Amino acid sequence: MIPFNKxxxxxxxxxxxxxxxxxxxxxxxxGSFTKxxxxxxxxxxxxxxxxxTTSCTHALEMSALLIGIEPGDExxxxxxxxxxxxNAFVLRGAKIVFVDIRPDTMNINEKLIEAAITSKxxxxxxxxxxxxxxxxxxxxxxxxxYDLFVIEDAAQCVGAKxxxxxxxxxxxxxxxxxxETKNLHCGEGGALLINDEKFLERSEVIRxxxxxxxxxxxxxxxxxxxMDIGSSYxxxxxxxxxxxxxxxxxxxxxSHRLGLWNAYFNNLSxxxxxxxxxxxxxxxxxxxxxxxxxxxxxxxxxRDELIKYLKQHDIQSVFHYVPLHSASAGMIFGEFNGKDxxxxxxxxxxxxLPMFYDLNIDQVQNICSKIHDFYEN
Ligand SMILES: *Cc1c(COP(=O)(O)O)cnc(C)c1O
Numbered sequence: 001m002i003p004f005n006k007x008x009x010x011x012x013x014x015x016x017x018x019x020x021x022x023x024x025x026x027x028x029x030x031g032s033f034t035k036x037x038x039x040x041x042x043x044x045x046x047x048x049x050x051x052x053t054t055s056c057t058h059a060l061e062m063s064a065l066l067i068g069i070e071p072g073d074e075x076x077x078x079x080x081x082x083x084x085x086x087n088a089f090v091l092r093g094a095k096i097v098f099v100d101i102r103p104d105t106m107n108i109n110e111k112l113i114e115a116a117i118t119s120k121x122x123x124x125x126x127x128x129x130x131x132x133x134x135x136x137x138x139x140x141x142x143x144x145x146y147d148l149f150v151i152e153d154a155a156q157c158v159g160a161k162x163x164x165x166x167x168x169x170x171x172x173x174x175x176x177x178x179x180e181t182k183n184l185h186c187g188e189g190g191a192l193l194i195n196d197e198k199f200l201e202r203s204e205v206i207r208x209x210x211x212x213x214x215x216x217x218x219x220x221x222x223x224x225x226x227m228d229i230g231s232s233y234x235x236x237x238x239x240x241x242x243x244x245x246x247x248x249x250x251x252x253x254x255s256h257r258l259g260l261w262n263a264y265f266n267n268l269s270x271x272x273x274x275x276x277x278x279x280x281x282x283x284x285x286x287x288x289x290x291x292x293x294x295x296x297x298x299x300x301x302x303r304d305e306l307i308k309y310l311k312q313h314d315i316q317s318v319f320h321y322v323p324l325h326s327a328s329a330g331m332i333f334g335e336f337n338g339k340d341x342x343x344x345x346x347x348x349x350x351x352x353l354p355m356f357y358d359l360n361i362d363q364v365q366n367i368c369s370k371i372h373d374f375y376e377n
Pocket of ligand 1: 054055056057058081082084085127153155156176177178179189190
């Protein structure tokens with residue numbers, strides 16, 4: 001059986017976990033391993049500040065608190081995304097305004113955003129699907145023109161860039177995920193990248209239960225107290241200890257995944273020429289990170305049959321997302337602006353093939369030959 005995903009393990013994790021246990025005096029967050037993660041992330045991305053969080057979902061929630069989302073505010077994002085992109089803002093009372101995607105990248109169509117902006121719009125949340133950047137030039141221009149915040153959902157983007165800039169460092173905030181399904185991970189985890197100085201102080205407070213404990217730990221104040229609203233968004237040292245060697249392997253992980261990605265692409269291009277399916281051709285122009293290899297079948301029915309066929313041959317493939325505007329919560333908390341030309345149709349024919357560090361080229365070739373067989377029969 002070739003699974004869809006197998007979480008990456010570098011081999012160094014147990015050593016680090018053991019050192020937390022043996023030292024035995026610091027298990028909660030913001031110890032030396034957390035600091036090491038912050039340094040690595042800031043070096044790798046160039047973000048002004050990186051803060052580890054318990055998940056990307058929580059990094060998104062922090063950004064909703066930081067920009068002061070209030071009931072009735074509107075937040076613009078694609079409907080083709082994971083629930084957390086929307087939920088983080090719905091929790092603060094926002095209404096979600098969904099905008100259609102572009103079929104070539106599956107990202108929000110930047111040309112349709114301006115028409116969705118109203119006097120209530122507070123933020124835009126570009127989701128960089130598969131580690132491929134949305135058109136951030138257009139989005140940042142709109143943010144300046146209408147005085148909006150931009151929170152990049154860069155959950156899938158560790159190691160990926162847009163026009164040479166690491167994703168998550170272009171908007172006011174970027175949010176990363178270190179869930180085990182992502183390129184590198186610590187089981188559950190994430191990070192908030194802060195790219196605007198004016199949010200630095202408050203982000204530390206919000207992350208530490210609304211207290212100035214971070215300042216206290218640095219000896220900048222002699223006691224700490226309740227300063228603001230906040231929650232518990234910092235992960236334990238155990239998670240950080242696990243994450244350090246993973247972050248250190250970023251380049252190796254990314255280049256290996258890109259090799260697998262290209263092997264899939266080359267192997268399946270014959271089927272694309274035949275008109276059997278579509279490859280993510282546009283992604284070739286981007287500095288993506290090989291997070292997802294997807295193909296698009298000609299319709300949803302064929303997609304479901306192909307998933308079944310691969311399963312019969314011990315290959316696990318998956319699809320996503322059920323567009324948020326058509327989900328029961330999405331109908332309550334959101335609204336689609338303009339026409340759904342591509343969101344539903346394109347999501348229904350998308351299939352994700354196995355992609356993980358331990359996958360090898362032989363297995364990729366085996367998977368591709370099964371897909372060739374499927375189309376021959
Ligand atoms: C994985 C993912 C998330 C959620 O990440 P968690 O760390 O599991 O909270 C959010 N948005 C997108 C686009 C994702 O792919």
